[in-house]
Amino acid sequence: xxxxxxxxxxxxxxxxxxxxxxxxxxxxxxxxxxxxxxxxxxxxxxxxxxxxxxxxxxxxxxxxxxxxxxxxxxxxxxxxxxxxxxxxxxxxxxxxxxxxxxxxxxxxxxxxxxxxxxxxxxxxxxxxxxxxxxxxxxxxxxxxxxxxxxxxxxxxxxxxxxxxxxxxxxxxxxxxxxxxxxxxxxxxxxxxxxxxxxxxxxxxxxxxxxxxxxxxxxxxxxxxx
Amino acid sequence: xxxxxxxxxxxxxxxxxxxxxxxxxxxxxxxxxxxxxxxxxxxxxxxxxxxxxxxxxxxxxxxxxxxxxxxxxxxxxxxxxxxxxxxxxxxxxxxxxxxxxxxxxxxxxxxxxxxxxxxxxxxxxxxxxxxxxxxxxxxxxxxxxxxxxxxxxxxxxxxxxxxxxxxxxxxxxxxxxxxxxxxxxxxxxxxxxxxxxxxxxxxxxxxxxxxxxxxxxxxxxxxxxxxxxxxxxxxxxxxxxxxxxxxxxxxxxxxxxxxxxxxxxxxxxxxxxxxxxxxxxxxxxxxxxxxxxxxxxxxxxxxxxxxxxxxxxxxxxxxxxxxxxxxxxxxxxxxxxxxxxxxxxxxxxxxxxxxxxxxxxxxxxxxxxxxxxxxxxxxxxxxxxxxxxxxxxxxxxxxxxxxxxxxxxxxxxxxxxxxxxxxxxxxxxxxxxxxxxxxxxx
Numbered sequence: 001x002x003x004x005x006x007x008x009x010x011x012x013x014x015x016x017x018x019x020x021x022x023x024x025x026x027x028x029x030x031x032x033x034x035x036x037x038x039x040x041x042x043x044x045x046x047x048x049x050x051x052x053x054x055x056x057x058x059x060x061x062x063x064x065x066x067x068x069x070x071x072x073x074x075x076x077x078x079x080x081x082x083x084x085x086x087x088x089x090x091x092x093x094x095x096x097x098x099x100x101x102x103x104x105x106x107x108x109x110x111x112x113x114x115x116x117x118x119x120x121x122x123x124x125x126x127x128x129x130x131x132x133x134x135x136x137x138x139x140x141x142x143x144x145x146x147x148x149x150x151x152x153x154x155x156x157x158x159x160x161x162x163x164x165x166x167x168x169x170x171x172x173x174x175x176x177x178x179x180x181x182x183x184x185x186x187x188x189x190x191x192x193x194x195x196x197x198x199x200x201x202x203x204x205x206x207x208x209x210x211x212x213x214x215x216x217x218x219x220x221x222x223x224x225x
Numbered sequence: 226x227x228x229x230x231x232x233x234x235x236x237x238x239x240x241x242x243x244x245x246x247x248x249x250x251x252x253x254x255x256x257x258x259x260x261x262x263x264x265x266x267x268x269x270x271x272x273x274x275x276x277x278x279x280x281x282x283x284x285x286x287x288x289x290x291x292x293x294x295x296x297x298x299x300x301x302x303x304x305x306x307x308x309x310x311x312x313x314x315x316x317x318x319x320x321x322x323x324x325x326x327x328x329x330x331x332x333x334x335x336x337x338x339x340x341x342x343x344x345x346x347x348x349x350x351x352x353x354x355x356x357x358x359x360x361x362x363x364x365x366x367x368x369x370x371x372x373x374x375x376x377x378x379x380x381x382x383x384x385x386x387x388x389x390x391x392x393x394x395x396x397x398x399x400x401x402x403x404x405x406x407x408x409x410x411x412x413x414x415x416x417x418x419x420x421x422x423x424x425x426x427x428x429x430x431x432x433x434x435x436x437x438x439x440x441x442x443x444x445x446x447x448x449x450x451x452x453x454x455x456x457x458x459x460x461x462x463x464x465x466x467x468x469x470x471x472x473x474x475x476x477x478x479x480x481x482x483x484x485x486x487x488x489x490x491x492x493x494x495x496x497x498x499x500x501x502x503x504x505x506x507x508x509x510x511x512x513x514x515x516x517x518x519x520x521x522x523x524x525x526x527x528x529x530x531x532x533x534x535x536x537x538x539x540x541x542x543x544x545x546x547x548x549x550x551x552x553x554x555x556x557x558x559x560x561x562x563x564x565x566x567x568x569x570x571x572x573x574x575x576x577x578x579x580x581x582x583x584x585x586x587x588x589x590x591x592x593x594x595x596x597x598x599x600x601x602x603x604x605x606x607x608x609x610x611x612x613x614x615x616x617x618x619x620x621x622x623x624x625x626x627x628x629x630x631x632x633x634x635x636x637x638x639x640x641x642x643x644x645x646x647x648x649x650x651x652x653x654x655x656x657x658x659x660x661x662x663x664x665x666x667x
Contacts, residue, residue: 057384059341060424062406066389070348104408104565105389107348120349124310125509125555126467126541155392155559156310156509157349160467160541161474170351201352205317206474207491210232 033095041089047075051090061091065101069108077116078109106154116150117188119143120167123153126160130175135164138178142185149188162200172200230441230461231434232477235321241356243363246324252369254440258332259377266336270439272447274459279304279432280508280537282458282525285439289337291419292427299339300423302404302430303330305346305357306388306395310509310559311539314463315433317475319346319353322437323360327383329436331370332443334381337429341382345400348389358385392563396611397430398422399565410565411611432537434463454480458524458535468504468542469495480524487523488542495544502545503628507536509556510616512623532623549628550635553621554582560617571614574605578621588643590636599625 050071054064068091072083079102081095088095102108121127121136136153143149157172159165165174168184173195180195187194205211239245246252258266271286292299303326307315319326326344334342344361346354361383364370372380386404393399394409401423403409422428438460442450451459458480464487467473471493478487484506488494495501501516506523512533514521521531528535543552561575581598584590602618602625609615625632 058406060405063386063404065406066348066403067387070387070389100408101406105348105391107390123555124559125505125552126311126473128551128555129468129541129543129547154349155390155563156308156312158307158313158316158347160311160313160465160539163467163473167349170349172352201320205232205235205321206472207229207232207476209229210235210477 035092035094036085036089038089041085043086043090044075047071047086048090051087055091062093064091065093065098066105066108069098069102073108078111078113080112109150113150114147116148117169118167119149119151119184119188120154120157121151122155122157122159122163122165122167124156124160126156127163127165130163131178132164134178135166135176135181138181139166139184142181146185146189149185159200161206162198162203165200168194173198174200229477231318231322231325231437231463232475235317240322241320241324241360243324243360243367246322250444251324251440252328252364252367254443255328255331255369256375258335258443259375259379263336263338266332266443269442269447270336273442273450274447275435275438275442275450276458276525277432278434278438278462278538280309280510282535285431285435288419288431289333289429291417292337292339292429293420294338296338298341298424298426299337300426300428301330301334301337301339301342302397302400302423302428303342303344303433303436304395304397304400304430305344305350305353305433306400307350307433307537308347308392308395309537309539311465311467311505311541312508312537313465313467314475314538316350316353318433318437318463319350319357323353323357324364325437325440326357326433327360327364327370329439330383331374331381332439333429333431333436335379339429340380342384343404343423344383344385345394345404346385346387347394348387351387354385354387361385391565392559393565393611393613396613399611400430401428408565410567411613413610455522455524455526457526462535462538464523464538464540466492466540466542468540469497469501469544469547470542471496478523481522481527483520484523484540485519488519488540492540492542495542497544497546499545501542502547503543503549503552503624505539505541505620507534508539509541509559509620510534510612511536512619513627515627548635549624549631550582550585553624554579554586556617556620557582560613564613568609568611568614570605570608574601574614575617577601578617585632585636585639588639588641590639592633592636594636595625595629595632 051068054067055061058064068087069079072087073079076083084095084098088098103110121139123132123136139151143151157167159172162174164176184194267289275285276282277285305315330342368375370383388394391409394403396411397418398412399409418428418430420427454460461477462480463475463477465475476491503513503515505511505513506528514533518531521527525535557579561579564571564575566572578598578601581594599622602622605614605618
């Protein structure tokens, strides 16, 4: 953690009520946005199919809001106003309602972004005790200037056993070293699997009693020093 | 150590697939439960005295019995939004044995006469969600989920729902709102979810570990299960240990064993060899304990008596090298970010606690700030719709109480450093160091 000795201003949050423009005046001359007309809102067929499949799973169609926004984001890279209009048109909700959902969740992007790889670096307690802040800085530096790799620090990702760790497009990898950061970026650019030897899938249960005699040779990994 | 229940040979290759799970006796408990009446299944759960593994520790059987009787539309929601910092037990369970969870959900739904079940999994657990989804599909094809399960006439649907990254959605009413497709804001209670929950129907909400234990309770009978652990905390519990330990990971323990046995025996203690300075016994929301508290038995009641809580069973260890202040600021930042903003004490309290802690780093704080911070924590606890604010207030409050001298020293050190830096600008070199000594005591 790096703080200067000088008094500094407290940064504003990136989300919640303090996103840029949160206190801009509303344009009252415009009509309020209503449910978009499906006839004038073209929606790509695969997006429509994904949203409709999600809506069919729930007793109330609104429950599909998060899956629908996930589908739109994976198509466009972020929840753009057009993407939100398309989701609203298929779900027959107002864009305001869909925007309200999109702005609440950390995994839904409401800032412009190209289609990108997500690198979430966990910076919560267990990871930060073991050097997550240095890892996060190294990741930011390694991916600096590359719009297609989005590095963000994230709430506890639920993998403190491999701390410090990161989630790269949903694959959990750890324990990581700041020196791993350039390799992660290189492998993402090359479209390879990222640090496959550090993938959480390979990790055996640490409880010694969970392994019966000579079963699969999947003994707990060695100690950390 | 008795034979493990949840983690027994959990790394067997292919356990996540239906054939291997069935070969190991999977879904036999479901058959057994369906051959019993709903009341008999519920009685087994009551006999087991199992307490919820999500954090609050409420008896599971009683929770089911609170559901209104009758044939109205009721819902079961499995809370797989595991996001309490330090907790990762459900992740390993769902990744390695997803069918155990599916079987538990169906048995619990049968006991509560529920026909619609959901598993709400956090969006970050993409691999785990894929595996559980596959398990549900396989179980449906084999007739364990869906219409007319195993020709018993019982129909239970099960849908996996993925979240999108919000800590607050682990709170049960926030989770319900999120599942309904809204912002995940907690609701006012009462009405409790058992009366009016998902889509306004009576709703049973349970943690992954609780539900995954149910097949074992049915297999071995509730009375047998109750013999494990202690009287007030029956059964085995998964604990997640992380931070400064040699072997971080998940362990299945019988409740009531000394905490030292978990921290030093199973996890190997701090790799640095230094003593434990402070530790969270139940996730980051639990008040911290110190190195003197290592011999407290690890169960619900003993932890409550020691002024902390078992919570989700996540132990985070910090050794002597760690600064309390760093951890306190991490905590406050996290909760300020995750506060949904609905209740003022939480929204403002988490935010101002973070600012006050940052002021310590910049040398602007005074020791009185600690009193102010402590009073802010007191005014958060119990004054919000949900316990997110409390979850910050309890550990921060306990840190101020237990590590006050250290925090006061931090304040003084930063103040002196700040003063020295300011004086460098206005007075000649050398004189500044002299002027920047400790404040005279009057």
